[in-house]
Amino acid sequence: MTAAIEVENLRCEFRVHTGLMSAEKRVVAVDDVTFSVPAGSVLGIVGESGCGKSTLARLILGLLKPTAGTVLVDGKRLFDLDRKARARLIQPVFQDPFASLNPRRRIKDIVALPLAAQGTFSRGEIERRVGGILERVGLSAAMGERMPAQLSGGQRQRAAIARALVLEPRIVICDEPTSALDVSVQAQILNLLADLRRDLGLTYLFISHNLAVVEHVASEVAVMYLGRFVERNETDALFRKPRHPYTQALLESVLTPEPGKGVPDIGLGDIMPDPANIPPGCRFNPRCRIAVERCRHEAPTRMVRPPQGMVECHLA
């Protein structure tokens, strides 16, 4: 079985100017990330804001050129494909339903864009397919005539999903598709995504900072910290037995609606991760509860335990 996505030693750096008076900085947004996603499964990625989740998504979509490493989509090197071919393989769903639809075009045209760009579909065919996919994501045909501003956030996100699926791609990259939505609407979208995956046999890369959401959709979860995967495992295993102290802290800090439990003390300190200034040794060591001397000097190696589990910690 070929993996739908195969990523090897992926690395992405940015050069940023922070001000006239300060020197250029180098931000390592994604650092040596390796993983593969089997066809038909869902890899969830969680991590703090700024840890490089979106950058990873953009790398896989081919929106960014990696500094190093390779991305294979459906066994093919992404940059060997032309964009039409890429579009048939892999499609995105972005976080902000307000920014992801062109406010000056009708929903129908937005959804039809991937088809039109292929240049091989007749008008009638495009019309038919757009009608079909709109219905599938729960939007009436009348919605197709509207402008994005006339839709609610949830409806917009449905339209964005329709656009991603109209070409029937194999892989969909969802970058925090529900974090801009309210809980009640979030549930609607998550359910829709789950249905679609089952019916169309899709592969998802599902990015979120909400652990509960990831647990709901993903078959496998990776935890990202400062550009690296620090832990990866089957969803159940990860949630049952987190091995990296960061994963543990993440899990602990989730506040379940259970009255009377109080707020947990996760003891991470007030030092915030800064991708422009990655600490030596284990990058988590300044915040780690259990860090030992070794963690301050020596970066932990990637420990892979079959079948899927992976963790980067000296102490795990």
Next chain:
Amino acid sequence: QKSVDTLRIVMRDALPNIDPYFNNLRTGVVMHHQGWDALVYRNPDTFKLEPLLATEWKLPDPTTIEFTLRPGVKFHDGSPFTADDVVYTINLVADPTSRVSTPSNYNWIDKAEKTGDLSLRVTLKRPNPAALEYFALVLPIYPKAYREKVGAEGYAKAPIGAGPYKMTKVEPGVSIDFERFEDYWAGSPKGKPAIKKMSVRFVPDASTEMTELLAGRADWIWNMNPDQIEPVNRMPHLQAVRKESMRIGFLSLDAGGRTGADNPLTKLKVRQAIWHAIDRKAIAEKLVTGGSRVPSAPCFPTQFGCDAEAAVAYDYDPAKAKKLLAEAGYPDGFDVELASYVLPQWGSAVQNYLHAVGVRAKLNQLQTAALIQRAKAGELRMYLGSWGSYSINDVSAVLPNYFDGGADDYARDPDVQKWLLQGGSSINPEARKEAYSAAIKKITEQAYWAPLHTYVTTYGHSKQLDFTPYPDELPRFYLAKWK
């Protein structure tokens, strides 16, 4: 301003360089007549030549002039005036490599030699009947020692002459301050100035200049729009005066066929019709006003050789004009371009008169330089212009310019060319007169180049100022005084 004994003069044409030989502006001529003296003085009333720095001169032959200089004259820095200074000045400006701004004013001079401490001889390349006029008007004398010491640039910044006013501060293109030269030689026809100080400021914009006068912040301006004379005169503290100048307005007609051999203007009757069609008297008296006259000959009436008797007269007679046109084969008139750089209202007046007899002239108002360029290229069938003769009181300063067969000659008449050459190379007044009269007769007979009216210079000044304008367009501030 009477209270501080300072005459505040505002002018539009900024003087980039006050050195008399290194600008070609009328403003420059005006300035050097205040600050410098020349060898000869031309009486502004009589146009007679009188001694100035030279006490006497002799013309032993047509190409030699011998000057005897005035003793005891001092330059502004106190140094004495000698023949060295004159020789230096003349040889400098006569040298074609010296890059003076108006070489044509001096290219007839060959050289000057010192013959004594206070005497010299000037040799000419060719006879020039108006030579002394040039000596009077455009040949101020440099102080040799000083100018050699400070160099040309230094001299332009702190110039020194032997005139009635000395220059105290010069800001090129911006302003010049003058002060009475107390050691000015006694007995000069220019006299000792009555006003102590004079400040000249250059304001490029005419309406700003006018505002300065109206607001009482300037005492003297000139060349204002004639339409403003009447309202300015209504102001209690101001006075506007006009003085006819040597400049004449003219209409040039392409009799020589330079714009096309078959053009209507090559026909004598058409040209005569045009002369008859224009009411020149009305233009002079109603539009130009201020004492403007219609010259009967193609030159300014006072100029030597300007023989009005010889000229054929054309009265205003539209009916005759129409008849002449019909006889010439244009009963329905014709279309023609009328280029002009004179005041637009004057141009359109001429246009109107021409229309009335059937000459459908299309008025094309151009910038002066642009028009001159086209005129020299022989492209203008009919144009309106003006000529000031450099204030030189001799027809040789006007006629040859338009009839010598050169770029500005639209008559192309070999007879006229011959007579002008005769008049120009002789120094015998009678012979010259005769030649010029013949030329004038032929020109008017043939109706080549129509003099329309004399110009009138306008001056506006404070009522406190006693100022007399002269016809040679040279305001003499050293003669002005407070009332």
Next chain:
Amino acid sequence: MSALLEVEELQVSFGGRTAAVRGASFWVEKGETHCLVGESGCGKSVTALAVMSLLARGGQRSAKHMSFAGTDLTSLSDREMARLRGNRMAMIFQEPMTSLNPAFTIGSQMAEVLTRHKGGSRVAALDRAAELMGRVGITAPGMRLGQFPHQLSGGLRQRVMIAMALMCDPELLIADEPTTALDVTVQAQILRLLANLKREFGLSILLITHDLGIVARIANHVSVMYAGEVVERATTAELFRAPQHPYTRGLLSCVPVPGRVQRDRPLGSIPGVVPAIGPGFAGCAFRSRCAHADETCEHKIPRRQAGDAHDYLCRLEPDWAELQPA
């Protein structure tokens, strides 16, 4: 009632067009944490701003009764209100990134609260600021005082905001979604801090959130808002044990709980979206999304008691779910 903050029938509208808050009533007891929960746009922030008299230009508020520690807030002048704000009642906001003035140092922004309300020297105020920064868990407060906001991470800024709010020992702290913009780990830290402060200072907190997890963990009392109304009020335990309003129930069923997720089953969800409420709207605002709505919902809805301190706004009787299973 001797609640610290009492709000009865609060109405807020903007330019007469949008009715942002439509008769919300709740009260905050001394020393308790009261949570205001609800969907985005339901009027939580506007309510808090109305209490603080900080509404944006064009916002009009009116209330049957609104008092703070016995003082009638509706009759206070701007000046008197300003004297109260930051002094006896303080507020922190959702966006820690933009809520501090980028042009001034942390120290000067903190010190001016104290000098404004309590007078005293700047040095003393800075000392107090440093002390409080230590209390809210900021290491090296001395250094932080001289820094500018952009040099601090979001979590630190929110702590600075909290410390700043505490400068004058307020009695009431209003926190409008203080952790929404933060990561979960930081959120836990901030909430823990608030809980501790409440205990140490005897602070009353009005906490606004849309996260039921937060409510469950730190609130004493909860008011659930929907479309400008408080639709249900109860103690926290009571609310989670026996939610009465269909909206509250729907909300609870939407939340995925880690570790308890059944992946093959869809999440519970409330269909539809919050409706636009114009002037003259009557009846239950939730009826368009409610599975139990009938025509009586278009008329005035009674407020029903479901226990001691538990009431809700619905035509359905208490414990209706047991009576007629959905």
Next chain:
Amino acid sequence: MLRLIARRLAIGVLVALTVMTLAFLLTRLSGDLAVSIAGPSATQADVEIVRKAYGLDRPLYVQFFAWTGRAMVGDFGQSYFFKDSVANLIQKRLPITVTLGLVGLSLALVISIPLGILAALRENTWVDRGVTLFTMVGQAVPSFWLALILMIVLGLQLGILPISGTGTWQHFVMPGIVLAFTAIPALTRLTRSGMIEAMASDYIRTARAKGLSRARIVFKHALRNAAIPVVSIAAVQLGFMLGGSIVIETVFALHGVGYLGWESIAKNDFPVVQAVVLVLAVFYIGLTLLADILNALLDPRLRTG
């Protein structure tokens, strides 16, 4: 920091070089320079003499490099019209233009900042509308026309200000006002929108929640932030003012570089035209650099990483 400034300087030099090239090419637009210099009454021989004398017979690139090379060390050649060195001329006239610019800018700031604040605080009231109208009218009135009107009213009818020239400070008032008018609309609007934005910002809400007095909120918290773009734009504005003062200098007979440029154009005095364009460009470049530095000093977000 130094590296960045160095980089900016390098770009500035590059821009200056480009402007130099453009200025050089510009003056060759008329075709044969020698014909223009020699004037309308010149003969072909005269033209040839001029061509030789001014070095116009050399290939274009040689002339260009000769000119650039000398311009680099501040030697812009000789003015045809003034018969003086161009550097001298500019050196003499620059102070007038700079004074005029500074007067204009100060007037503009003194008027526009309070107006902008007022309008922002009274947003959507008649005060705001009045200020907006004022800025709009100010933007619409042609400066030369305003100059004429001011001259008649202040100089002639009221007689309180000198009309033209540069003798005293009063001479700079009227031109300063006219010049200020070209900058007031932009600066007022910038202040206004900056203040409105600041007043609507979260940190002002925080300041109000802290119970600060209104004056402190407006003048300390809001103004400081609103002023940052205004102050930095002001430097750039000065650059525009220097370049845009030609009409004003002409009308008020201020013999500054703007007027010098215009005079030289009218007189075909190319070395001066080239030099004036270049000098104004360099001024502008320097001022933008200054604006950036000012900005960085004022805005702590730019000052430190």
Next chain:
Amino acid sequence: MSEPIAIQAPQPSSTGSSRIGTAGFAIGIAIVALVAAAAVVGNALVPQDPFIQDLGNRLKPPFWMEGSQAGHLLGTDQLGRDYLARLVYGARISLLIGIMTVITSGLIGITLGVLGGFFGGRVDDFVLFAITTRLSIPVVLVALAVVGLMGSGLGLVVATLGLLLWDRFAVVARATTMQVRNHDYVSAAWCAGASMPHILIREILPNIASHLAVVATLEMALAILLEAALSFLGLGVPPPLPSWGLMIAEGKDYMFFSPWVIMIPGVALAVLVLGINLVGDGLRNLLGAERLR
């Protein structure tokens, strides 16, 4: 979170401003429409010819002043030409200059700005450099020089202004493109396989168009004012074409004793520019582009 409470079209921030905004907008449109109408049909309605001189009737004052003459509503100029006819003809020149300049400069500026903003990197460096260079060139001086050297004429003035005034288009197009480029819908279009021209023209341009429309009005006003200034200095539109700036220049000799000769064209110029600015302002309010300078 910031989702609106309901599905509604975006509305202006507050009611008050929109009312003022629309009033100004309406006035602006009325002014521009009036001037445009004058430019197009005005000279057919005004019986007099703007070029015909009548020396007998020079400097007749307009109708509200004493001594006015029946046939000349706004009086006559120093050559007895009908002032109303000239004014109306001048409208044509001003609008022509404004529109043509905006078209030329818009084409240059938008192309550069969009390319620089979208592609970034080297392309952007070049565009930025071009903008900086352009900004450091003193416009009035260079325009004067070009016109002075190449001879005055309407076409040349338009071309010169068009080639000089593209900077604001470029700056705004570049900045807004940079913003829009980062919107996810552009990424989405890219991922959808859309072609580059499609992305630039269909996805980016429409979304920056509102900002560009505002710039266009500003530039148009600026071009009209600049032409007037050039004509005032005598290096713009050549006489006898009645450009308003030229009318002021020609009339200023008479301004002391016949003030209307500069008042009328001056007011006309100011009103037209004001009208255009009002339209721009209205657009800015309507389209919510307030942040633009």
